[in-house]
Amino acid sequence: MGTVSAVGINSDLGFNKLIHINTNNSIINVDLDLSLLSIKWHPFTESPDVKASFILAAKMAKAFYIRRILHDTTNLSYLSIDIHNWLLREIVPQFLSANVKKFARIVSEEPMAFLVSSKYFERIKANFAAQTDCKCELFTDYSTAMYWLNI
Numbered sequence: 001m002g003t004v005s006a007v008g009i010n011s012d013l014g015f016n017k018l019i020h021i022n023t024n025n026s027i028i029n030v031d032l033d034l035s036l037l038s039i040k041w042h043p044f045t046e047s048p049d050v051k052a053s054f055i056l057a058a059k060m061a062k063a064f065y066i067r068r069i070l071h072d073t074t075n076l077s078y079l080s081i082d083i084h085n086w087l088l089r090e091i092v093p094q095f096l097s098a099n100v101k102k103f104a105r106i107v108s109e110e111p112m113a114f115l116v117s118s119k120y121f122e123r124i125k126a127n128f129a130a131q132t133d134c135k136c137e138l139f140t141d142y143s144t145a146m147y148w149l150n151i
Contacts, residue, residue: 026053030060034151035067041076058094066098068149072106092124096132103136104145
């Protein structure tokens with residue numbers, strides 16, 4: 001699946017606990033001090049590891065009591081409808097049970113990619129809103145998403 005490293009960095013601000021996982025198609029980072037899990041996809045076409053990366057991210061969100069998720073899909077070229085439906089059916093409920101409070105998704109500014117992502121994201125947002133107090137927003141740049149997450 002990829003490489004995993006857990007890092008503790010002692011700084012003047014305290015002890016930061018970081019986990020970094022580099023899979024075949026994504027980078028998953030967890031900052032325990034910020035209660036932030038971020039997922040950034042490498043450019044790829046659909047592969048079996050996509051589901052494994054999503055499952056890992058959902059398990060980590062629950063195991064580490066993550067409250068904020070940053071999902072960067074700017075490099076994600078295409079996911080089939082089957083994968084989208086699987087995410088709604090299998091992964092979104094896991095994030096809901098993890099008690100995530102904020103979910104930010106970064107998408108490409110390319111018009112067609114933005115349109116497809118925003119339509120799909122509305123379904124995710126509706127699922128979160130119906131079952132939890134988690135806030136979900138769509139962004140086209142990293143800094144605005146991080147500001148919204150209060151980071």
